Amino acid sequence: MAADPSAHPVRPEIPQWQRGRFASWLVTVDHKRIGILYIATAGFFFVCAGLMALLMRTQLAQADMEIVTREGYNQLFTIHGTMMIFLVVVPILAGFGNYLVPLMIGARDMAFPRLNALSYWLYLFGGLSLLFSFFADDGAARAGWYSYPPLSVYLAGAGQDLWILSLHILTISSLAGAINFVVTIHNMRTRGMSWTRMPLFVWSIEVYAGLLILVLPTLSAGLTLLLFDRQFGTNFFIPAGDADGSPVLYQHIFWFFGHPEVYIMILPVMGIISEILPVFARKPIFGYKAIAFSTVAIGFYSMLVWAHHMFTVGLPNFLNGFFMISSMIIAVPTGVKIFNWLATLWRGNLHFDTPMLYALGFLSTFTIGGLSGIFLAAFPIDWQVHDTYFVVAHLHYVLFGGSILGILGGLTYWWPKMFGRLLDERLGKASFWITFVGFNLTFFPQHMLGLLGMARRIYTYRDDPLWEAYNLASSIGSYVMGVGILLFVLNIVKSRRGPRAGNDPWLADTLEWYVSSPPPPHNFDKVPYVTSSRPLYDLRRRLRERGEL
Amino acid sequence: MPPAVRRPLLLTVFGALALAAAAPALADNAGFTPVTPESPGAEAINASFLWVAVFTGAIFLVVQGSLLWFVFRYRRGRRARTDDGAQVHGNTNLELAWTVAPVLILVAIGAFVFYKLPEIVDAPAAAAEEQELEVTVKGYRFYWQYEYPNGVIALDRMRAPVDRNVRLRITAPDWDVIHSWWIPAVGGKFDAIPGHVNTSWFRVRNPGILRGQCGEFCGVQHAAMLAELEVMPQDDFDEWYESEAQAQEAGRGDLGQETYAAACAKCHGMEGAGDIGPPLAGNALVNDPAALEEVVRNGRGAMPPVGRDWSERQMDALTSYLREELGDGG
Numbered sequence: 001m002a003a004d005p006s007a008h009p010v011r012p013e014i015p016q017w018q019r020g021r022f023a024s025w026l027v028t029v030d031h032k033r034i035g036i037l038y039i040a041t042a043g044f045f046f047v048c049a050g051l052m053a054l055l056m057r058t059q060l061a062q063a064d065m066e067i068v069t070r071e072g073y074n075q076l077f078t079i080h081g082t083m084m085i086f087l088v089v090v091p092i093l094a095g096f097g098n099y100l101v102p103l104m105i106g107a108r109d110m111a112f113p114r115l116n117a118l119s120y121w122l123y124l125f126g127g128l129s130l131l132f133s134f135f136a137d138d139g140a141a142r143a144g145w146y147s148y149p150p151l152s153v154y155l156a157g158a159g160q161d162l163w164i165l166s167l168h169i170l171t172i173s174s175l176a177g178a179i180n181f182v183v184t185i186h187n188m189r190t191r192g193m194s195w196t197r198m199p200l201f202v203w204s205i206e207v208y209a210g211l212l213i214l215v216l217p218t219l220s221a222g223l224t225l226l227l228f229d230r231q232f233g234t235n236f237f238i239p240a241g242d243a244d245g246s247p248v249l250y251q252h253i254f255w256f257f258g259h260p261e262v263y264i265m266i267l268p269v270m271g272i273i274s275e276i277l278p279v280f281a282r283k284p285i286f287g288y289k290a291i292a293f294s295t296v297a298i299g300f301y302s303m304l305v306w307a308h309h310m311f312t313v314g315l316p317n318f319l320n321g322f323f324m325i326s327s328m329i330i331a332v333p334t335g336v337k338i339f340n341w342l343a344t345l346w347r348g349n350l351h352f353d354t355p356m357l358y359a360l361g362f363l364s365t366f367t368i369g370g371l372s373g374i375f376l377a378a379f380p381i382d383w384q385v386h387d388t389y390f391v392v393a394h395l396h397y398v399l400f401g402g403s404i405l406g407i408l409g410g411l412t413y414w415w416p417k418m419f420g421r422l423l424d425e426r427l428g429k430a431s432f433w434i435t436f437v438g439f440n441l442t443f444f445p446q447h448m449l450g451l452l453g454m455a456r457r458i459y460t461y462r463d464d465p466l467w468e469a470y471n472l473a474s475s476i477g478s479y480v481m482g483v484g485i486l487l488f489v490l491n492i493v494k495s496r497r498g499p500r501a502g503n504d505p506w507l508a509d510t511l512e513w514y515v516s517s518p519p520p521p522h523n524f525d526k527v528p529y530v531t532s533s534r535p536l537y538d539l540r541r542r543l544r545e546r547g548e549l
Numbered sequence: 550m551p552p553a554v555r556r557p558l559l560l561t562v563f564g565a566l567a568l569a570a571a572a573p574a575l576a577d578n579a580g581f582t583p584v585t586p587e588s589p590g591a592e593a594i595n596a597s598f599l600w601v602a603v604f605t606g607a608i609f610l611v612v613q614g615s616l617l618w619f620v621f622r623y624r625r626g627r628r629a630r631t632d633d634g635a636q637v638h639g640n641t642n643l644e645l646a647w648t649v650a651p652v653l654i655l656v657a658i659g660a661f662v663f664y665k666l667p668e669i670v671d672a673p674a675a676a677a678e679e680q681e682l683e684v685t686v687k688g689y690r691f692y693w694q695y696e697y698p699n700g701v702i703a704l705d706r707m708r709a710p711v712d713r714n715v716r717l718r719i720t721a722p723d724w725d726v727i728h729s730w731w732i733p734a735v736g737g738k739f740d741a742i743p744g745h746v747n748t749s750w751f752r753v754r755n756p757g758i759l760r761g762q763c764g765e766f767c768g769v770q771h772a773a774m775l776a777e778l779e780v781m782p783q784d785d786f787d788e789w790y791e792s793e794a795q796a797q798e799a800g801r802g803d804l805g806q807e808t809y810a811a812a813c814a815k816c817h818g819m820e821g822a823g824d825i826g827p828p829l830a831g832n833a834l835v836n837d838p839a840a841l842e843e844v845v846r847n848g849r850g851a852m853p854p855v856g857r858d859w860s861e862r863q864m865d866a867l868t869s870y871l872r873e874e875l876g877d878g879g
Contacts, residue, residue, distance in 0.1 A: 070769050070825065144766050150743060151726040151768055156851070239723045239744030247727055247742055281623075283634040290644045312729060312764070313740050314747035317670065321663065328655045332648060338612060339647040340639075345619040348634035352624070360620065367612045371605040374655075378601055378662045380594050380669045383737020384583050387729065387764045448580025453733040455762050458772035462760075466579065507630050 029113035030521055031098050034120050036418060038095025039411070041124055042088050048131060049083040050485065052076045054478055057442070061475035063463040073459035074142035075159070079130065081145030082163065085265065086170050087127045089403050093268040094119070094177050096410055097205040099418065101181060103512035103519060104199045106190025106527035111183040119177040126169030133162035144457060146258060149237035149250050153229045164227050171216050171223075178212035181205055190511075192530035196292070199510045199533065200285065203292045204271025207299040211264050214303065215257045222253035248313050255306035263302040265399060266366075267295055269406035270337060273359050276413050277341055279508045280356035281348030287340040288533055294333035301330045311379040312386050320379040327377035334370055338363065353506070354428035358409025361436045365401025369394055372447065387457075390450025396443045408435070408488065415492070416501030420517040423498060427491040435484030441477025445470035509534035583733060587759060587780075588751040590736035593668035600661045604654050669736070672714045672750040681714040688721040688728030688741030688763065690853040691770035692811035701793045702804060702863055704811035706777040710786035711756050719747045722858055729764030732778045738764040753780040768853075769825065773815045797862060805870025808863060812855045821875040826852060835876035838868035 018027045025033060056076050059067040068076065098116065102109055110116045133140040138157025141147065152160055185206050189198065228234040235245040270291075278285045285291065307315060307323040341363055350356070372394040375381050385391065416422050449470050454461050461467055504513040513536055515524060528535050543549035578585065582599065586592040623634070675681055684707065685696040695703045709715045719730050721741040731738030735751035753759070763774035781789065796802030810819065816826035823829070834841050842864055848854035856864060872878065 070772070074766075074769065142769075148727055148765075151766070154726065154853075155768070244744065246744060248745065281634050282630065282632065284636060284638050286637060287639040287644055290639065312738050313742060314745060317666065324662065325659060328659060331655060332651050335651045336644070336648055339643075342612065342615055342619065343637075343640075343643065345616070345623060346635075347637065348619075348623045349625050349628045349630075349632050350620065350623050350634075351630060360616065363616055364613060367609065371609055374605055374658065375598065375601050378597060378658065380662060380666060380737060381598050381601065383669075383739070384591075384594050384598070384733065386738060387766075450580075451583050452580040453584055453761065455731075455764055455771075457766040458762075460772055470580065 029109075029117050031102050031110045031113065031116060032418075032519060032521075034116050035095045035097075035099030037120050038091050038098060038123070041120075041127065042092035042095060045083050045087040045127055045131070046092075047485075047489075049080050049088060050482065052080040052083075054482055056080065057475040057478040059459060060461070060471050062468055062472065064460050068459070070459050071139060071142060074144075074457070075134065075140040077457055078141050078144055078147075078163075079134070082130060082141070082167075083127075084399070085145065085261065086167065087123075087130065089265045089399065089407070090174060090261075091123050091127075092407055093205075093208065093265070094123075094174070096201075096268065096272070096407075096414075097181055097208070098177075100414065100512060101184055101202055101205055102188070103515070103523060104202050104510050105185065105188060105193055106511050106524060106530070107184065107188040108523055110180050111188060112180050115176050116180055119173045119180065122169050122173035122176070126166045126173060129162055129169065130166035133159050133166070136162055146254050147226070148254075149226060149229060149247050152226060153238055161227065161230065164223050164230075167223055168220060171220050174212050175216050178209035178216075181209035182213070185209075190527045190530060196289065197530055197533045199271075200274035200288065200291055200295075201268065201271035203295050204267045204269075204274075207295050208264050208268050211260045211267075211299050211302065215260045218253055219257035222250060222257070225253075226250065248310070251310050251313060252306070255309045256303070259306045259309065260299075260302040262398070263298055265403050267298065269362070269403045269410075270295065272406050272410040272413070273341060273362055274337075275508075275510065276355050276359040276409055277344045279413075279506050280351045280353060280359070281345055282351070283344055283348045284509075284534060284537075285340070286343035286346070287336075290336055291340050294336045297333040298330060301326060301333070305330060308377055308379070308382070311382040317379075324377050324379050328374065331370065331374060331377075338367060338370075354423065354425060354432060355409045355413035355506075357429060357432045358405050358412065361432065362402060362405045362409065365397055365405060365436075365439065369397030369401055372397060385450050387455055388450035389446040389454045389456055392456050393443045393446035393450060396439075396446075400439055400443070405436075405439075408432075413506070414512075415495065416505050417512055417517045417519070419495065420501050421495045421498040422501050422505060423491050423495045427487060427494065431484050431487035431491060433484075434487060435481055438477045438480030438482070438484055442474050442481055443477070445473045445477075449474075504536070507540070509537045511535055514539075586734060586736075587753045587755065587757075588735040589673060590669045590751060591734060593665045594737060597662050597665050601658055604658060608654070672716065672752060675714050679713060681716055682709065683716045683718065684709070686717050686719045686730050686741065688719075688730065688767070688774075689725055689812070689855060690768055691763075691774040691815055692855075693728075693730070693763075693774070693776050694811075697790070699790065699794045701790065701797060702860075703793075704807045705775065706779055708779045708781060708786060708789060709751075709753065710783045711753060711780050713783070714750060714752050717749045717751075719749060720745060724854060724857060726767050727765050728767050728774065730761075730776065731764040732759050732761035732776060734759045734761075735778065740765055751778075753778075756780050756782055770815050797866075800862065800865060800869075802866075804863060805866035805868075808856075808859075808867045809870055809874075813867075816852070821871075829871065830875045832875075835871045838865075838872070841868050841871065 017023055025037065028034060055068060056073065059065050059073060098110065136158040138159060140159040141163035143152035143155055143160060147160070147163065185202060225236040229237050237245045237247050237250045239245060274285055274291055305323055305327045307319065308327045311320055376385065376391065376394060412423055412428055449467065452467060454467060461471070501517045503516055511527065514528060528539055532538055540549060583595050586595050683698060687694045687696070693705050695707045717730070719739050719741045721728055721743045723743050725743055728741040729738045730741055735753060736749065739747040739749050757780055759778040759780065761776045763771055763776070767774065793802065797804050816824055817829045818824050821829035829835055834844065845856040845864070845867070846854060847857070
């Protein structure tokens with residue numbers, strides 16, 4: 001006999017075994033818990049890959065050190081790069097997206113909660129297969145994070161195959177997650193939240209997800225062909241008599257994915273910055289539409305610049321010229337963002353809480369990374385500095401000075417929302433300054449090393465006093481950075497006993513701050529009607545007008 | 550100290566420290582520009598670098614300067630969090646200005662790069678009587694082999710005459726991996742790719758030895774894959790070129806030792822004592838040229854086929870060198 005569901009509202013029956021503190025996390029399909037799982041797992045991998053970096057910097061502190069073996073060093077930089085990109089930055093942004101997108105758009109959950117859980121578990125196990133590949137015969141993959149053939153075809157051992165397997169799993173995970181984001185954002189926005197009232201972070205996740213959907217299949221195809229060349233004797237990427245393959249083909253495939261990947265890793269961070277700056281400047285964001293459209297423009301152009309990673313392979317110069325121009329065009333929407341962020345500070349009431357320090361630090365260092373990118377886009381200059389420490393410096397200014405600083409800022413900003421406790425401001429600021437100084441000390445001298453002629457991916461270098469001085473400075477800086485990150489972790493641990501945060505400790509503007517901290521499982525009892533891109537600002541003003549605040 | 554003061558103060562202190570640390574090294578440009586160019590192509594690249602540096606330097610100052618200024622000028626002071634800043638939502642003219650200005654700067658940068666490009670890719674027209682030298686550069690794991698038009702073979706150290714166009718054909722054997730040939734003082738790097746041929750050139754004004762290294766990660770000994778360019782006065786070069794040709798023809802000379810040092814010693818040690826490869830001193834193989842050739846041509850275990858396409862002459866030079874130095878002396 002069919003019961004009338006409205007008469008007896010159906011409460012989902014949760015079996016006893018799923019209610020435990022541990023088990024409830026295993027079976028959860030709540031976007032907030034999945035978001036936290038993503039962030040915690042990425043944090044774990046961040047520490048792993050960071051320790052690998054410290055080991056490499058120790059090896060490079062002086063010329064001819066013997067801290068690690070040559071093969072060991074090659075494994076370290078391969079897994080450090082792969083892990084930071086595929087297991088730290090991309091998934092931690094998926095974590096932020098998971099936690100924040102439904103809250104920011106006033107939704108109950110993601111569109112496909114179970115698919116969401118699947119994405120997370122695929123990510124975890126894909127990541128572990130990469131981490132544990134160090135225990136394979138001959139160790140982990142050691143052909144670099146972009147694993148160019150023929151080298152990656154000829155290297156013996158299971159490490160390279162596990163690398164391919166792991167990336168395949170992570171690709172499926174990201175693809176499912178990206179589809180989930182797009183469906184959620186397009187269909188589940190609350191009443192009144194039009195596209196131009198959507199938080200800029202949600203805009204950036206929309207473009208992040210769109211790019212993932214467009215370019216991940218290319219990576220999957222390339223990895224599959226690479227696996228065939230390794231295991232089944234095909235010649236897609238190696239020249240071999242009649243069946244003539246080309247190593248350059250792989251580079252095109254890889255970078256068609258690989259360059260948009262760079263923007264996949266920075267756009268959501270730009271979204272985070274666009275959320276933090278106005279709240280701590282007590283202003284609306286300057287040029288909302290310009291920032292939103294520049295996000296879309298960057299996403300579009302990011303798919304037209306891939307061969308600037310390949311200026312030295314000998315493409316015809318008209319192609320080199322094309323990719324130089326397209327790469328430079330990307331600097332325009334990026335500049336638009338930077339100028340709009342600066343204008344957001346103008347005539348503000350700037351509060352320098354920890355999240356704001358990270359956002360300002362991001363502005364400063366990301367600009368340096370963007371400017372060194374212009375040197376690299378000019379292809380004759382790239383012929384000189386390609387594959388040197390200049391590139392290492394550039395990419396870390398963008399990925400650490402940009403992505404990681406922004407992510408740490410986002411963590412300090414939303415931590416009170418996620419866990420209901422405030423972080424310690426003094427410890428937070430100390431952690432920021434130590435990380436910021438250590439970062440610049442580590443990576444700025446690497447620009448000079450590259451211009452002096454130090455190639456990347458070498459376990460030792462020319463025995464020259466200047467080279468050694470810069471390298472030593474860089475290694476010392478990396479330890480300083482390590483101390484900064486350690487303080488960050490300490491702050492997080494201490495916050496378990498920190499003061500309660502309340503719903504909205506920063507007096508912020510977006511919907512996630514309307515609900516309690518941490519939010520209830522169903523998010524909203526009632527969603528405020530959205531009439532602008534700052535619903536909570538409007539709400540506070542209405543309450544003030546009615547004398548209720 | 551309020552954070553708003555601490556930040557610029559710290560930046561100033563660290564900036565000053567960095568400059569102070571850099572000052573003594575500035576004599577050798579200390580890595581603030583690419584290495585001192587020795588060839589017209591490298592000079593034009595340097596000029597492009599400086600041109601870009603002027604614009605990026607200016608943008609750097611504008612952005613960081615206004616960041617510091619705003620941070621200082623608009624700090625909260627005694628204001629409460631509930632006090633609004635100016636409720637400005639944007640300004641279309643400003644948006645246009647900071648879209649168009651970067652476009653103009655990028656046009657200036659791009660135009661200069663294309664203006665300089667011919668100097669970088671085209672060798673200067675040679676005088677009628679001057680003969681250009683063409684050298685084939687091949688990247689192997691983990692050494693460079695140079696093949697001259699008269700059949701002379703050199704490894705790792707390339708010799709070239711001063712003030713003459715030297716054209717390079719850069720490639721790698723089909724069974725090898727990608728390398729990148731790069732001597733910073735004479736210009737950019739070009740990849741040595743199996744199945745592809747890239748071209749480059751240089752023309753060096755002063756005799757001397759210029760150093761470089763493989764630019765594309767090529768495996769376990771990538772760091773050891775160094776390259777040198779010895780630029781010699783024309784007469785010295787001609788003498789070396791002729792005598793080396795005769796010596797290699799006759800099986801005399803240093804080709805065996807040079808091959809050993811470049812292709813073998815990086816893994817087996819210069820004295821054959823072994824390193825990441827097994828020791829060769831006392832190894833039965835060194836007394837058995839046929840077996841040795843088999844290993845060198847086909848590789849074994851982790852050892853790549855370092856000499857698959859060596860000429861008989863080069864192979865004989867190596868096997869007899871090994872026998873004399875590490876074996877029973879033949």
